[in-house]
Amino acid sequence: MENRKLKRLVVSALLAAVYCVLALALPMASFGPVQFRVSEALTVLPVFSPGAAIGVTLGCFLTNCAGVLMGVTFPQDILFGTFATLVGCVFTWLFRGVRIKGLPVLSALAPVVCNTVIIGWEINAFFLDTPSLVGFVTSALGVGLGELAACCGLGLLLVVLLERTGLDKHFREL
Numbered sequence: 746m747e748n749r750k751l752k753r754l755v756v757s758a759l760l761a762a763v764y765c766v767l768a769l770a771l772p773m774a775s776f777g778p779v780q781f782r783v784s785e786a787l788t789v790l791p792v793f794s795p796g797a798a799i800g801v802t803l804g805c806f807l808t809n810c811a812g813v814l815m816g817v818t819f820p821q822d823i824l825f826g827t828f829a830t831l832v833g834c835v836f837t838w839l840f841r842g843v844r845i846k847g848l849p850v851l852s853a854l855a856p857v858v859c860n861t862v863i864i865g866w867e868i869n870a871f872f873l874d875t876p877s878l879v880g881f882v883t884s885a886l887g888v889g890l891g892e893l894a895a896c897c898g899l900g901l902l903l904v905v906l907l908e909r910t911g912l913d914k915h916f917r918e919l
Contacts, residue, residue, distance in 0.1 A: 753919050757800035760787060764804025769811055774891075776817040780864075781891035784808070788830060788856035789900030791838040792849045793907070796919025798834035805830040825867040833859035849904060853896045861889035 767784035768775040775782045784804065790797035806827040812818035818826075833856025840851040865885025873880045907913040 753796050760800025761804035765808050768808040776812050779887040785895035786899035788833050789853050791834045792841045792852045793913050793916035794919035795838045797916050802831045821871050829860045829863035853900050857892045857896050860892045861885045864888045
């Protein structure tokens with residue numbers, strides 16, 4: 746029993762660290778109104794276990810904190826960015842059984858939709874001089890397209906690779 750708790754803790758910490766490293770290695774792509782956070786591909790991992798959501802959400806939180814300290818993002822992103830990732834991970838887990846040609850496409854779309862709406866709203870509400878519907882749509886598209894590439898492109902590729910190599914079992918045991 747203790748080994749299982751320790752494994753959960755270690756895997757969550759590793760996921761958080763990997764998320765941070767991937768996001769902070771490419772800060773210009775990871776922060777701002779148009780984003781392509783490679784680390785968001787990890788938001789598809791809750792397909793295997795809800796435990797993966799803890800590490801990914803923690804990684805997002807730490808990345809956004811670092812972004813504030815580096816001066817490349819704002820404190821609001823700590824709250825809204827982390828919340829968007831958490832909600833996306835929860836829906837990824839909930840939709841895990843819905844597969845199209847063997848792929849958890851709906852699960853991969855969950856973080857895309859959550860980040861598109863929540864971060865699009867955040868940018869429109871806090872960072873545009875005059876918030877508007879056009880501002881929201883523009884902001885949401887900027888975030889959504891990058892999120893789509895990360896989750897539905899890289900994220901689904903990650904799921905396929907983990908399943909084909911049998912490494913998905915390490916996440917299923919969380």
